[in-house]
Structure formats: structure tokens, C-alpha cells
Amino acid sequence: MANRKKAKKPKPALVLGVLSVVLLVLVIIFFIGGGREKAKRFVDANIPKTPAVAGEPAEAKTVTLFFLDDDDDFLHRETRQIVAGPTDAEEAERALAELIKGSDGKYVSPLPPQTKVRQVFIGKNGVATVDFSRDIAEKFSYGSTMELAAVYAVVNTLAFNFKAVKKVVILVEGAEKETLGGHVDLTRAFLPDYSLVAR
Numbered sequence: 001m002a003n004r005k006k007a008k009k010p011k012p013a014l015v016l017g018v019l020s021v022v023l024l025v026l027v028i029i030f031f032i033g034g035g036r037e038k039a040k041r042f043v044d045a046n047i048p049k050t051p052a053v054a055g056e057p058a059e060a061k062t063v064t065l066f067f068l069d070d071d072d073d074f075l076h077r078e079t080r081q082i083v084a085g086p087t088d089a090e091e092a093e094r095a096l097a098e099l100i101k102g103s104d105g106k107y108v109s110p111l112p113p114q115t116k117v118r119q120v121f122i123g124k125n126g127v128a129t130v131d132f133s134r135d136i137a138e139k140f141s142y143g144s145t146m147e148l149a150a151v152y153a154v155v156n157t158l159a160f161n162f163k164a165v166k167k168v169v170i171l172v173e174g175a176e177k178e179t180l181g182g183h184v185d186l187t188r189a190f191l192p193d194y195s196l197v198a199r
Contacts, residue, residue, distance in 0.1 A: 006178040025158030059084040063095045063161045066153045066197065067107030073145050074198035075153060078106050088162050092128065099157055110150040112139035118174070120158075125187055128158050134173050142181025151184050152196050159192035167191055 021096050061084035066075040080093040096117045102109040116133035123129070142150065155168040169191035171177070 040185075059092055061085075061091060063091075063098070064102040064157070065099045065103075066097065066156045067099075067103045067133045068110050068146075068149050069107055069198070072198065073149070075149060075156065075196050076106065076198050078103055078107060080104070088164055089120045089122050092122065092130075092158055092162055092165070093108075095157055095161055096120065096130065096154065099153060110153050111136060111145055114139045122162070122164050126164060127169060128162070128167070129171060130154060130158070130166040131158045137172055137177065137180045140181070142183065144183040147179070147181045147183040148196070150180060151186070151190060152193055155190045156192045156194065156197065160194075 053069055060081045062079055063082055065078050067078055068074075070075050080095075080098045082098060083092060093177060099161065100109060100111045100113060100115050100117070112135050114133075114135040116135065118131040118133055119129075120131075121129045136150075140146075140150075151170065154170065158165045158168050169189045170186050172180075179186055
């Protein structure tokens with residue numbers, strides 16, 4: 001009986017080993033969970049952004065947007081004020097939302113007004129990935145000129161206003177789409193093209 005009682009007492013080394021394994025598992029779960037945050041952001045992209053510091057007036061930033069003119073096939077510049085910060089990606093989302101909203105003057109947005117910016121992600125390699133709602137393709141009938149204008153209104157707006165952006169990839173509902181209306185290949189990254197902008 002005495003031998004059996006001794007066998008039931010856990011050894012300190014064994015207890016320490018088990019606790020170490022449990023701690024290691026918890027650390028791994030913590031870091032793996034944190035690594036999924038970027039992927040989740042596409043899912044949660046429609047959640048309103050909160051100001052960096054609540055209660056303080058937000059700083060403004062001037063951005064240049066690119067719209068169409070009914071009189072020609074060129075893109076035309078128009079400046080707009082957006083809320084600044086806290087990141088380039090969030091500023092880029094606001095700039096594109098203003099592009100969709102349309103011109104304050106006589107110009108026309110080449111993007112359907114129902115379109116939502118689901119997310120903008122700017123990578124360290126200079127590639128900005130823009131994820132739009134399906135309305136960008138479903139709520140508009142694109143001819144070749146209008147489709148080209150829609151793509152480069154987005155690309156030029158991002159590249160012109162954000163130094164970190166060198167190229168732009170356009171997604172629809174988080175996935176690659178071949179075209180918006182059958183004319184412009186969206187399966188590649190776009191460089192800005194200011195030759196399409198009126199002088």
C-alpha cells in the first residue's frame with residue numbers, strides 16, 4: 001500500500017514539464033491567431049473606421065481625384081478634402097469613396113454610385129490591392145472607353161496621392177475578376193497612366 005501511495009504523487013519534474021508544454025501551446029495559439037488579422041480585415045472591411053484619438057478634431061488631407069468629362073475621353077483632376085490618417089490604406093479608402101461619390105463640378109465618376117470600397121491594402125512592395133463590392137461590375141454597362149476610364153481613375157487616384165503605391169490590383173468581392181465589362185484585363189497589376197489625363 002505504501003508503494004502505491006508514493007506512485008500516485010506526481011514528480012516535480014513531470015509537473016514542470018506538463019506546464020511547459022501547456023505554456024508553449026498557448027504561446028503558439030496566440031501568435032497563430034494574431035497572424036490571421038490581415039486576412040480577417042477583408043471580411044470586416046465594412047466596419048466603420050474609428051478615429052485614432054476620440055474627441056479630437058480630425059486633420060484634413062487634400063487629395064486629387066480623376067473624373068471623366070462628357071466633352072472628351074480624358075480624365076480630369078479635381079481636389080477634395082478627406083480625413084487624414086491613421087494609415088495610408090484608410091486614407092486611400094476614403095479617397096476612393098469620394099471618387100465614387102462623384103464630382104463637385106461638371107465631371108462624371110466612371111464608377112457606379114452603388115459601389116463600395118471593401119478594403120485597400122498597401123503592401124511593402126508598392127502594390128495596392130483594392131477590393132470593391134460586386135456593384136462595380138454589376139451596376140454599370142461598360143464600353144471600352146468607360147471601362148478604361150474606370151480602371152485608371154482608381155489607379156491614378158491611388159498612385160498620385162500615395163507615394164507608397166506604385167501599382168494597383170483590382171479585386172471584386174475579395175476575388176480576382178477577369179474584367180469589369182469585357183474590355184480591360186484585371187488579372188494584372190496596373191501602373192498609373194497620366195497620358196489619359198487632360199492637360
